[in-house]
């Protein structure tokens with residue numbers, strides 16, 4: 001019986017495919033960078049055709065190197081909230097994908113808030129009125145892109161996993177974790193909600209069917225043979241599963257393009273009074289498990305911006321050595337609101353700032369301030385989670401940025417908390433493999449699948465309280481200046 005799992009991990013900056021054995025050993029990987037298109041201030045788009053072509057190329061490369069007949073199932077995980085519009089008859093995209101970072105619907109969100117809709121939206125969806133979520137992106141696209149209206153019944157709308165599974169199998173489905181990020185689904189029922197559809201002007205007939213995160217979602221013949229797709233989840237939920245956050249209170253932080261902290265909440269829907277999000281952690285056999293989430297919009301993308309736009313660094317990795325080259329930030333703070341500020345501030349129109357510069361400031365201080373901004377943002381979230389009654393006992397970290405040891409230690413220091421990092425950092429892909437393992441009957445449940453998780457490393461706090469307080473107070477002033 002085949003027991004290898006092929007995972008498709010379609011992230012914001014790159015798409016990849018990975019092969020795992022049943023004990024969690026990563027066997028093979030293939031990755032391609034994606035074009036980031038910034039057609040104007042606050043606008044972020046992807047080309048759905050490029051996403052599909054590169055994803056298929058990566059999956060085919062890995063499948064072609066695997067032993068014939070060894071792949072049991074496919075798991076899909078993806079950047080969330082990003083919306084794709086396509087023609088279900090021709091299978092062709094009808095417009096660019098509007099990416100989760102895109103802020104074009106800030107005025108619409110402001111109007112809906114002024115009209116008093118936020119409380120009801122939050123109660124139904126666990127989310128807030130912010131351009132981050134898919135609903136206003138869909139509303140904006142249907143109003144401004146006539147080709148979508150012209151497509152009539154042929155218009156299909158979905159988040160990235162929905163687009164990929166349509167291309168792989170022809171089915172128009174989405175899983176409950178991804179659906180929970182659209183602001184169109186009632187989080188308590190796991191179904192599209194008529195009131196929300198009418199508020200955002202979205203026609204149900206264009207939306208996918210909402211399904212579990214593990215099961216039989218169709219087969220694809222595009223990778224050689226016929227392989228079933230058995231697992232599906234948004235990338236942050238998949239990372240939480242890959243980090244074995246299976247008990248209420250277990251918390252993970254993924255530092256990729258953005259940074260997302262999720263605390264598992266069990267079967268009871270959590271509510272936040274401090275502007276955190278309630279979200280579906282996973283849905284299996286129709287039963288939903290929930291999580292409380294803090295979303296930081298800018299993390300690794302700040303390092304990419306320093307590298308590609310400002311040209312202050314040559315590689316992401318060299319930030320570690322540069323940060324270590326100075327004893328402290330020299331009074332420099334960087335608030336990375338390059339696409340607004342996410343939780344707990346939710347200021348979509350805020351813009352980034354570097355403050356505290358003097359003639360003594362060097363490139364190293366700015367780079368260090370950029371890295372320090374990660375722990376500062378995480379510290380704001382730690383306070384919000386604590387105020388909502390969710391204290392973190394330790395933090396399980398992962399994501400591309402966590403290759404940086406200095407950063408992992410700074411997180412432990414600033415949060416005054418044990419930080420645990422798996423030796424194998426691709427926990428998002430691992431979580432999708434665990435779901436596909438459950439969906440294909442390789443494992444009875446997620447507890448059994450958690451044996452796929454490998455060795456762990458630990459970072460413990462070493463910073464004195466006074467240094468921490470000085471940093472946090474400098475950060476607080478810098479944020480106040482940005483949000484006025």
Ligand SMILES: Nc1ncnc2c1ncn2[C@@H]1O[C@H](COP(=O)(O)OP(=O)(O)O)[C@@H](O)[C@H]1O
Nearest residue numbers: 011012013014256257300301316317400401404
């Ligand atoms: N050593 C490092 N130090 C700081 N940032 C890093 C380092 N290595 C990678 N990154 C950043 O991590 C991000 C990639 O993380 P990844 O988890 O692959 O992202 P995604 O899943 O969002 O595509 C990039 O933005 C990159 O700049």
Ligand SMILES: O=P(O)(O)OC[C@H](O)CO
Nearest residue numbers: 011012079080256257258
């Ligand atoms: O591409 P990532 O890994 O930064 O994840 C993006 C998130 O899913 C957005 O909500």
